[in-house]
Amino acid sequence: MTEQITEATPMKDTTRSLREARLKKRHAAEKRFQWYGRLSIAFGIACVLFLFYDIISKGHGAFFQTYINMEIEFDGEKLGLTPDSSEEEIRAASFNSFFKKTLREKYPAAETRREKSQLYAVFTSDMPLILRDMVIADPSIIGTKQTVSMIADDDTDVYVKHALGTDSDISRMGDFQRSIVDDLHQRGMIEKKFNAIFFSNSDSREPELAGIRGAITGSFLTLMVTLLMSFPIAVATAIYLEEFAPTNKFTDFIEVNINNLAAVPSVIFGLLGLAVFINFFGMPRSVPMVGGFVLTLMTLPTIIISSRASIKAVPPSIREAAMGMGASKVQTVIHHVLPLAMPGMLTGTIIGMAQALGETAPLLMIGMVAFIVDVPGSVTDPATVLPVQIFLWSDSPERAFVEKTSAAIMVLLTFLIIMNSTAVWLRKRLERRW
Amino acid sequence: MSITSLLLVILLGTVAAYFLGDARSRQVAKPIGGVRHLAALPSYYASMVSLWALIPGLAVVLFWSIFDGPIIESLVRGVLPIETKNLPPEQFGLVMSQIHNIVAGVGSIEQIGLEYQPAVQRLQSLEKVSSAWMPILTIIVLVLGCLMGLAAVTAKRNARYSVERIFNITLFVCSSIAIFTTLGIILSVLFESLRFFEKVPFFDFVFGTHWSPQIAIRADQTGASGSFGVIPLIAGTLLISFIALLIAVPIGLMSAIYLSEYASTRVRNIVKPALEVLAGVPTVVYGFFAALTVAPSIRHWGDAARDWGAANDIAWLAGLSVSSESALAAGIVMGIMIIPFVSSLSDDVINAVPQSLRNGSFGLGATQSETIRKVIFPAALPGIVGGVLLAASRAIGETMIVVMAAGLAANLTINPLEAVTTVTVQIVTLLVGDQEFDSAKTLAAFALGLFLFVITLALNVIALRVVKKYREQYD
Numbered sequence: 001m002t003e004q005i006t007e008a009t010p011m012k013d014t015t016r017s018l019r020e021a022r023l024k025k026r027h028a029a030e031k032r033f034q035w036y037g038r039l040s041i042a043f044g045i046a047c048v049l050f051l052f053y054d055i056i057s058k059g060h061g062a063f064f065q066t067y068i069n070m071e072i073e074f075d076g077e078k079l080g081l082t083p084d085s086s087e088e089e090i091r092a093a094s095f096n097s098f099f100k101k102t103l104r105e106k107y108p109a110a111e112t113r114r115e116k117s118q119l120y121a122v123f124t125s126d127m128p129l130i131l132r133d134m135v136i137a138d139p140s141i142i143g144t145k146q147t148v149s150m151i152a153d154d155d156t157d158v159y160v161k162h163a164l165g166t167d168s169d170i171s172r173m174g175d176f177q178r179s180i181v182d183d184l185h186q187r188g189m190i191e192k193k194f195n196a197i198f199f200s201n202s203d204s205r206e207p208e209l210a211g212i213r214g215a216i217t218g219s220f221l222t223l224m225v226t227l228l229m230s231f232p233i234a235v236a237t238a239i240y241l242e243e244f245a246p247t248n249k250f251t252d253f254i255e256v257n258i259n260n261l262a263a264v265p266s267v268i269f270g271l272l273g274l275a276v277f278i279n280f281f282g283m284p285r286s287v288p289m290v291g292g293f294v295l296t297l298m299t300l301p302t303i304i305i306s307s308r309a310s311i312k313a314v315p316p317s318i319r320e321a322a323m324g325m326g327a328s329k330v331q332t333v334i335h336h337v338l339p340l341a342m343p344g345m346l347t348g349t350i351i352g353m354a355q356a357l358g359e360t361a362p363l364l365m366i367g368m369v370a371f372i373v374d375v376p377g378s379v380t381d382p383a384t385v386l387p388v389q390i391f392l393w394s395d396s397p398e399r400a401f402v403e404k405t406s407a408a409i410m411v412l413l414t415f416l417i418i419m420n421s422t423a424v425w426l427r428k429r430l431e432r433r434w
Numbered sequence: 435m436s437i438t439s440l441l442l443v444i445l446l447g448t449v450a451a452y453f454l455g456d457a458r459s460r461q462v463a464k465p466i467g468g469v470r471h472l473a474a475l476p477s478y479y480a481s482m483v484s485l486w487a488l489i490p491g492l493a494v495v496l497f498w499s500i501f502d503g504p505i506i507e508s509l510v511r512g513v514l515p516i517e518t519k520n521l522p523p524e525q526f527g528l529v530m531s532q533i534h535n536i537v538a539g540v541g542s543i544e545q546i547g548l549e550y551q552p553a554v555q556r557l558q559s560l561e562k563v564s565s566a567w568m569p570i571l572t573i574i575v576l577v578l579g580c581l582m583g584l585a586a587v588t589a590k591r592n593a594r595y596s597v598e599r600i601f602n603i604t605l606f607v608c609s610s611i612a613i614f615t616t617l618g619i620i621l622s623v624l625f626e627s628l629r630f631f632e633k634v635p636f637f638d639f640v641f642g643t644h645w646s647p648q649i650a651i652r653a654d655q656t657g658a659s660g661s662f663g664v665i666p667l668i669a670g671t672l673l674i675s676f677i678a679l680l681i682a683v684p685i686g687l688m689s690a691i692y693l694s695e696y697a698s699t700r701v702r703n704i705v706k707p708a709l710e711v712l713a714g715v716p717t718v719v720y721g722f723f724a725a726l727t728v729a730p731s732i733r734h735w736g737d738a739a740r741d742w743g744a745a746n747d748i749a750w751l752a753g754l755s756v757s758s759e760s761a762l763a764a765g766i767v768m769g770i771m772i773i774p775f776v777s778s779l780s781d782d783v784i785n786a787v788p789q790s791l792r793n794g795s796f797g798l799g800a801t802q803s804e805t806i807r808k809v810i811f812p813a814a815l816p817g818i819v820g821g822v823l824l825a826a827s828r829a830i831g832e833t834m835i836v837v838m839a840a841g842l843a844a845n846l847t848i849n850p851l852e853a854v855t856t857v858t859v860q861i862v863t864l865l866v867g868d869q870e871f872d873s874a875k876t877l878a879a880f881a882l883g884l885f886l887f888v889i890t891l892a893l894n895v896i897a898l899r900v901v902k903k904y905r906e907q908y909d
Contacts, residue, residue: 026801033803037692040685044709044777047770051715054727236608244605257612263824263894264887265831267858268619271883274865275622282503297615304612330598358716361833361858365865387718394722394838402726409719420714424707 055413059406065195065208066152066160068123068184072102074135076143081135083142090136095128107180118177122184124151124208151197152190154207154400156181160190172399198407202373203389207400210393212408214375218288218368218383219357225292225379226356230299231349235338237300238307238345243333262301269298270365278366285367289379294362299352306351310344311337343430350423354416360387386412440495440569444576448488451580455483458587466589473592482593485600486583491576498568506560513552533557623887626880633874634662639881641665645844645855647864647875662878664885666844670761670854674836675829677765677850678772682829683822685769686776693777694784695806713774720767721838729763729839732756736851755851759841762850768835772825779824783817783904784810816904823897827890833858857882 076082078101079093103119104110110119124130127150134148135141152160155173159181173181184190202214237258245251273294277283283290314337322332363369368384369392376383384392386408393405459479463469469476507530511519518529532546537557543550587593631639642663689709693702736756743751787810795805811818841853842863864879 026804030801030803033806034692034696037688037696040688041692041705041709043685044689044712044773045705047773048708048711051712051719051723051770054723055719058726233608233611236605237612240605240609244602245609254609254612257616259898260891260894261612261615263827263890264619265827265833265858265890267831267833267861268623268883268887270865271861271880272615272619272622275626275880276618280622297611300612300615328594328598330601354714358714358718360716360718361837361862364862369866387716390718390722391834391838394718394725405722409722412716413719416714416716 052413055406055409059403059408059410061161062198062403062407063195064161064192065197066157067149067191067193068152068156069147069149069189069191070106071145072131072148073145074131074142078102079135079142081139081142083140085139085142087136090132090139093132095132095135099128099131110176114174115176118174119180121153121173122156122177122180124153124206126206126209127151149191149193151208154398157208158399158403160185160192198404202375203371203384203392204373205371207396207398207404210401210404212386212389212411214372215384215386215389215408216411217375218372219385219387221288221376221379221383222291222295222363222385223353223357225289226295226299227349227353229292229296230303230352233296234300234303234349234352235307235345237304238311239333239338241304242308242311243329243337258301258304261297262305265361266298266359267361267365269294270362272297273362273366284380284382286370286372286382286384287380288376288383288385290366291363291368291383291385292379294366295356295359298359298362299356302352302355303345303348306348307341307345310341310348313344314340340432343426347423347427350419350426354419354423357419358387358412358416360391363388364391386415437495437499440572443569443573444488444491444495447491447573447576447580448484451487451576451583452480452484454580454584455480455587458483458584459593462587462589472589474594478593478597479587481597483580483583483587485597486586487576487580489600490579491572494572494575495568498564498571502564502568506557506564509560510553510557513556515549518550537561619887623880623884626877627884630874630877630881633877638662639664643846645860647860647878662874662881664857664882666846667855667857667860667882669846669848670840670844671830671856671858673761673848673850673854674765674768674840674856675826677762678768678829679822679826681766681769682772682776682825686773686825687780687818689773690777690780690784691806694781695802695810709774709777711774712770713778715771717771717832717834718838720771721834721836724763724767724835724839725759728767729758729760732760732763732851733758757841757851757853759839759843759853760851761840761854764836764840765850767839768829768832771832771835772828775828776821776825779821780814780818783814783821783901786817787813814904816900820897820901820904823893823900827893827897830893831858831886831890833862837862857886861886 075098078098079095081090081093085093100116100120103123104116107119110116130151131148134146155177159173159178164182164185181190197209198211200213201209201211204210237254241251241254245254273290277290277293278285318336318340319332322336323329327335363385368388370382370384371392372382372384374381390405390408390412393401393408456476456479459472459476460469463472463476472479510530510533514529518526521529529546529550532541533550533553534557535541536543536546536554543554639662642661643665644661644663645666646661689705693706697705733756736754739751740754743749743754791809791813792805795809796802800808836856836859840856840859842855842859843853844855844860845852847854861879861882864875864882
């Protein structure tokens, strides 16, 4: 017996130690596995945070614009105008040479051609026109001295925002221009103000004058067309498929089509729009109407699928009760099923609209990439949309446009966040659990 | 009168018809003892009358706007000089559009020649007639329809039946739009592709290894012969999609596993929507991120590695060159974009694995990770594969990220640090801007579109079938 024990103990010890070692390994594997999961999630969240950080850090500057407050004497003689001049006379006056002359008087140090052009380049190239519009608005300022808040050129703007007082050479300015800006800064004439231009102007070749108003209007018009087309069609389709469709091959075929359309790449819808709406039906290019049609076809599957789910969620007892009271099938659907399914349908529609708002590729195909300065007034005016504007600006070489692009992205993301949180709120608030 | 205001008139007429119908049905009901004695409620009679007005009115506008143009065109054609009629179609179209421009007030008749004077006058008068008569006819038809509808309001007639039938037909028509969309896609890409294959042989397209869609402007030009070999595009697309999946699949899958098996409800409720944010960010934003943040930093690190390699005599590192538009940047960002896609699909399939399998595994003493790796993962594998296929089709069809970050150079390479181009990039590049519709260059975009459509469709069909089969297994 003692022998047995003495024999057994070492064996037992080895099994135990083996088992414990294996258990330790298994538990370590368990820990490791959990850490893989945590790291994956952390990576995902880090991507979200970094993306937002990157955009905001690049774009927040664009919400401010550099202005130069300068006293300008609207000398009637230089302009050849009197306070009584008519509008045509003011329009005919050369504000360009007046503006340049005024600047040269303020900075007589500018002697060579190059220095002079650098002096003018401190300000936006539209400055003479802005002065002219000021005079047209109020001719009585002729002959007086006015402090004008002048818009700085994009290079000046970038320099003031990022490189003032440093040696870094991020802006494309010449030395003379830089010395003028430094001087203006020392005299306290430079001021950063909220960039209202960004929201009130449309696209421009000059970064300091470019804004997103046209793009936002275009997006709004396009989305309106999309909403007006897709919501009724999607709801009708969902009702038909859930409530009326007979179970046959044709119904199956419709369902297969809807599911496949949901997965077709968006650029294909652009090809469809180009070939069918523009070439076959001869609709104009670059207009919100065609954009809306294309986006309608693209968002239909999304809205149909979520609308069907919310119709399905209405319990059969409601339908049976209505039928029992003598309602027809159509009455049951319109009076009872539809109102109960509406919150879910609206949620799906908002999500579909958010998708449409962010969509770019199909709109490129139907020509909504044109450079458009005017704010579109109707769905048949040439327009561009916010994501396409972002795409266009991101291609521009000027450094100032990077800032504008990021700011436009921030505006776009804000709209998307509002839409998506409305959808979530609506779902929480109105959806009933049976 | 513009179409918009005419539609507004129709709408007003419909509303008016509704109230007339309502009043008429009550009038009919009065002598027989109230609305109870009608076959249907007054609102149904009202709806019936308004539909009687609306449908013919809309039909007139629709047919008029469709046939107006061609009919006027053929009438104007009749008064054109005979030599103009015999022009080839493109030149004839040019003449017609010049005539249209003159009528619209752009240009003058002297610019194209006085022999077109009768045609211009003809067009002018016809357009006048057309724009004057369309609203008049529409309103006449609308009123007539309304009157006929009112005449149909009788106590015996059950208006509900006709209204409900129209309702049903409307629903049916709306749901068949999905079919027409698919049909439209197939026909548009197919026809243009066939025209493309008339110009470029099919096998040159499918097996060609050189892509440069520039067409010679002069016949004797060299170097711009235009070759349409699709292989480099496919290779580029696959390379970028592969990088994207390499990132998205492990991360998406592991987060789905952690969230559904380990995380507490509170953590899940916070983390899941946070990850979903990635799915809601527009692709153009990812493109900007890839082009302006990720690609420059990859290049920066690549250059740093090369310098370090050169300093330490590591030959392969010293020879490193990173393109500023690398496949890697586009692939990484695209991978980030499809993480939530993979994770939510995997989440669904993991949750569909029955609890009994887990309990059985725990009962045998397996740890949780062993259960996941050896029981749940194999059980969920078909669903996960389906999800990965769907993610792959997403990646192949993704456009904006690659347009902005992947570049245009059609290199046939598997080096992720070089610039490659993809099918979608070429579709966009070939079609953006002005284009004429019969050059091989434009038509090539449609051939690529057909290719893309077929590939994504096939991937989706396979994926859905796999997922469905798997679902049935546990239902």
